[in-house]
Amino acid sequence: GSSDDGKSSGGGEKKDFKVAMVTDTGGVDDKSFNQSAWEGLTKFGKDNSLEESKGYKYLQSTAQSDYKPNLNSLIRQKYDVVFGIGFLMGTDVETVAKQQPDAKLAIVDMVVKGDNVANITFSEHEGSFLVGLVAGMQSKSNKVGFVGGVNSELIKKFENGFKAGVLTANPKAEVLVQYAEDFNKAEKGQQIANTFYQQGADVIYHAAGGTGMGVFTEAKNRKKNGEDVWVIGVDRDQHEEGMPENVTLTSMVKRVDQAVYEVSEQAMNGKFPGGKIVEFGLKEDGVGIAPTQENVEEKSLQSVEDFKKKIIAGEVKVPKTDAEFEEFKKNLK
Amino acid sequence: MSFMDILALIIPAAIVSAAPLIFTALGGVFSERSGVVNIGLEGLMLFGAFTGAVTIYYGEQFGLDGAAPWVSFVVAMIVGALFASIHAVASISLKADQVVSGVAINFLAAGLAIFLTKKIFNAGQTPVISERISKSDIPFLSDIPIIGKLFFSNAYLTSYLAVFVALIVWYVLYKTPFGLRLRSVGEHPMAADTMGINVKKMRYVGVLLSGALAGLGGAVYVASISGNFTHSTITGQGFMALAAMIFGKWHPLGALGAALFFGLAQAISISGAQIPGLQDIPKVFLLIAPYVLTILALAGLVGRADAPKALGTPYEKGKR
Amino acid sequence: MEYVIDMRNIRKEFPGIVANDNITLQVKKGEIHALLGENGAGKSTLMNVLFGLYEPEQGEIFVKGNKVVNNDPNIANSLGIGMVHQHFMLVDKFTVTENIILGKEPTKGGRVDLQTAAKEVQALSDQYGLRVDPNAKIENISVGMQQRVEILKTLYRGADILIFDEPTAVLTPQEIVELIQIMKKLVNEGKSIILITHKLKEIMEVCDRCTVIRRGRGVGTVDVSDSNPDSLAAMMVGREVNFKVEKNDAVPKEAVLKIKDLVVQDSRKVPAVNGLNLTVHAGEIVGIAGVDGNGQSELLEAITGLHKVHEGSIHLRDKEITNKSPRNVTENGLSHIPQDRHKHGLVLDFSVGENMVLQTYYQKPYSKSGILNFKPIFDKAKKLIEEYDVRTPDAYTPARALSGGNQQKAIIAREVDRDPDFLIAAQPTRGLDVGAIEFIHSKLIEQRDNGKAVLLVSFELEEIINVSDRIAVMYEGKIVAIVNPKETTEQELGLLMAGGKRGTVHAE
């Protein structure tokens, strides 16, 4: 029983409740999910008046081989819940959980075995669907692009959700797709964007981390030269990245902070969802469209709202995988 | 897409991504022509990128506006040279193994740059800069039919600067007394010594110049491509520059050509995914194409490259 | 009497050895002053001290009467001291002109003014008869011309005191004659010369006085006019030296090496060896006389498997070795004392011991089933060092630290000790002192007397004539004449080597 421990630690004395997380190589300021997670943890800490690096803290990994040592060292420091951020950490979380049955762990973006592990996943496809709608509606050329980091199950969710959204909003639109096979090669991102825009695309959605920076660069260049091109950011509100040329149409935000906060809270209240899969979708505000919406037209926002309802209501089922997408496409016609 | 469109897509892209490599490779030429191996290019470039990002950011704060990037280039060159001076002292004055010292430079640059970034911005990367070098058409030249579209349209000023600098380096190395002496020191330091040339001084100059140019390369990368500096902004470009220098047979124009070749191959592999015909090739082949092409080119046309004779050997009076 | 150079009580140490111990050298204006000593005696070191490359631990130097402290070639240059180094100080990839003007370049608008420079170089070379091609790359010109470039370098800097460190060691006879003319011309122009050479004949011919050093110590200075080769040799070695090579007539037996219509192309695909025929018998020494660059090196490389044979055949005993691998050739009983000891002869960074088994390391007892066996290796090395009097601290010292002279002895020890049927000796005594030369010659003859076939290639006609039993004259890739050393003269050989015909003889 992990849940019993949960009660005992959660029961009364909240004071000595401690939460921590292990980042992947990005670090807690990667302007992406690591940072978002840390923001969630920080908020939780503040709200429960915990002391940083005593009540709540993070450890950064410099290589994959650091995950396990980091997870372990936090557990040895008796943290009540330890978060592993990013699917890359999945296996290590699983092993550590097996070795330390009394520890409570959580893994983000991944589902692993072990009833002392909470599996936090997001419906990136749902969020991507919404920004897809915006892209579909606001593309003048009826051509939009998707730049992926490394081709993977996770990034495929972004791609397919986005494509579905675009086609839903604009059946005659074409979606160009390319993976850089690299999350850190800005020049690749730039050249892919260059190619897309050259071919007439005017909105590009990137799910490519540092490679995405190149997409912004290309868009800014073209905006400067009077072209009317847009980028859709990912994970956080990437409005700032688009300035001053203001090329960020909108962003698909993934509220890792939200998730981390909630799971921490549940754990503190003895409701640690060990062995469960906690899916954060539109319903849970786990994903969605960024707050900055100055560039999003009224009617786009409107349909975003409509579909949000439909999806939450389950009337629209957004595709995750290529197969599901093909299915979805048939039904469109 | 018409063939013309494809070229118009690939060639400017090639020139763009080549620029940082060109600068850095030219730096390598200076250092190694003077007889000092410089594996440290990666680190020097990385620290240049860091310096560039920081300088531009604060430049913007101080209202330098459009000048910020250009200021950052100067700063990056100075800092790069200073950083390289560590390599110089170690490998020239202290007779350290030049490869070892170069490797140390790489570790030091990586560690220090991120460490400082965290200190200054307490974030893993510098803020995104808004003042950048941006693409533009070169007036008049871009109007020349065909050539204009391919070589003078929507490319960075820094790219042309790179080509220009390559020409200057060539002139300096092959037309001026300084160049003659620098090369002599890399070929046969003792001979140079007997001719009254200060071997150590020449080598210092060579290494510092390499630092300056590599620093510039890094700053240009930030100002024109990445827009900020993170732990993963410079990952391997320095080594590619090293390869370009050797590919170019330690000759400035050779290095220029090699860097452009890399750029072109890279551009083909990336745009290839969209080019009719190439589209259907499995992606992985496009991905590895640039590197395979390079190897083929080397094996096929280029072949043996003769390093400067005294490359890698510290100079001590009266030792053979 | 005032001296242009007056070095007093010079002491120079290297880690573990005193190279110069309290040496004094005084040179008069306008004289050619010889500096004589065994390999490793300390000549080059002394000159490097004078030239400012080494700093002496002790002693004073006066140049033209005033005391100088020169710890930098710059100062030496400004004092009018120029040095032609034993191992040339030239940048191979540069042109002749670039090498000469390096460090003192004429410029026009910031760029090197090569035209003017080339003219100046041309003018200088005309003035002293130092033929060079100002625009040729060093790597493409003959050793002789390279040396003329070295001399021009000093003259271009207006040196009036010239140091020649073993200039003739690397020259062909005709080049030596030229050089001697040049040196005479230079002193007539009022310059002073210090000449290091191991060839007493040259000293007798051009030098006014001679300073002898032995094992780092000064032995004395004599007027050449009232001394002779024997007395000089005795002075430097410390014992009587025997020049005339003692040997009784050869008794040639069966043919060991048979070369038929051999054609070898050089790197530029031009035939360097062009239809050459030659036979060497057991029990004889065949000397190949020829001007450098007439295909000698290509011939040897072809025989030893280092260079591809284009046409023709080579047989060792009855085995064909045409285009066989060097190892195959070696295993068929060939030994080779290579021309370039640093490039081919030794792995300078290996210990002397490891170098002694360069071709045999994979055989018993030096290794068994791929595993090296160090005891026998170093035992053998120690034996050879002993037997051939190789001057080295021990068998574990890297070959690099040995004097070229001693490096050479090591190579000869290794090659002769393999007890081959056929021994090639290329320039075996280049740069060696008379003592070493005497020793090596006796070794070659000993091989012959043991019924081995020996092929000797040398630019030293004296050596060829003294050591060989038959002389094959090589010209433009062919053997143009076979002559009997007893019946020929250096003059006649010189003529044949220059392509001149000779009625009676014909190649066999």
Next chain:
Amino acid sequence: MQNNTKKIKFIVPLISVFLGLLIGGIIMLISGYKPIEAYVALFQGIFGGSYYIGETIRQMSPLILSGLAVAFAFRTGLFNIGVEGQLLVGWLAAVYVGIFVDAPAIIHIPLAVLAAGVAGALWGSVPGILKARFKVHEVITTIMMNYIALYSTNEIIRNFMLAPGERTENVKESASLASPFLQSITEYSTLHFGIIVAIVAAVIMWFLLWRTTLGYELRAVGFNQHASQYAGINVSKNIVLSMAISGAFAGIAGSMEGLGTYQYMTINAGFTGVGFDGIAVALLGANSAIGVILGAALFGGLKIGALNMQAIAGVPTELVGVVIALIIFFVACSYLVHWLMNRVNRGGKI
């Protein structure tokens, strides 16, 4: 002189490590961290308890092997920057055998390790062949081969071996170097039997280089190709062989990850860095087998300790990178120490 150089050989690294840590400490002070606390944490993170020791040793194994790869090539006059790529293909090969072959451990493990070695050797021999045959500079080709390896291995995993989590399945128990025993005695560290493989490899390298005729040939070719050719040694063959052997070490380093640390291979978004660290390790160890082991211990220890330093004292791990760099510098500058020593001697003599 003799015992002096021995002394120096021993002293220089110690002084270097000390100076490196000293300057690192100063940097911490300046930037407002507590050096003492940090270093205490660092060393606890290395030796403080069986868990940390286990992690340090685990970190060492691949470093030793990649270090050996670089060192071996250096010894034979070649610069192998391609360890990274050779490691990746080795990793893949080991995992492939580990997953798709059925065999008892005694056979399965050696087989998987061997596969890794062979894969690495093949990958490494390509630059070797190109150099021997076309005189292409190995530094370029090895760099290029790194990228080719990275993208190819990813593609192969994606198409033939993919499991949830962007990785391959775990290797079978019978192929795993991991050991519950070792883990239990080290409080669940990731320690595995790889370290034994690594040390054996070090012994092999030493023996190969200094005790065999092959090593004699390789070193001869490394020093002087002309003389080697004259001596009847096949220069081309030895260049290829040297790169192949170097690559084999690198490949086996990959098996440390595949059969030991991870039990699987992930789709790598970038290089592991182990290959490049190998260059530093080799140079720290002066390209000698024992030196490489010590270098790997230092390097691996600091890297692992850094995690604890971050955890306890909050000092960014990058600082350790700086310290490592400084140490490498001081080792490289040992000439300084030698020179000083000689000066002292001179003083004594005159």
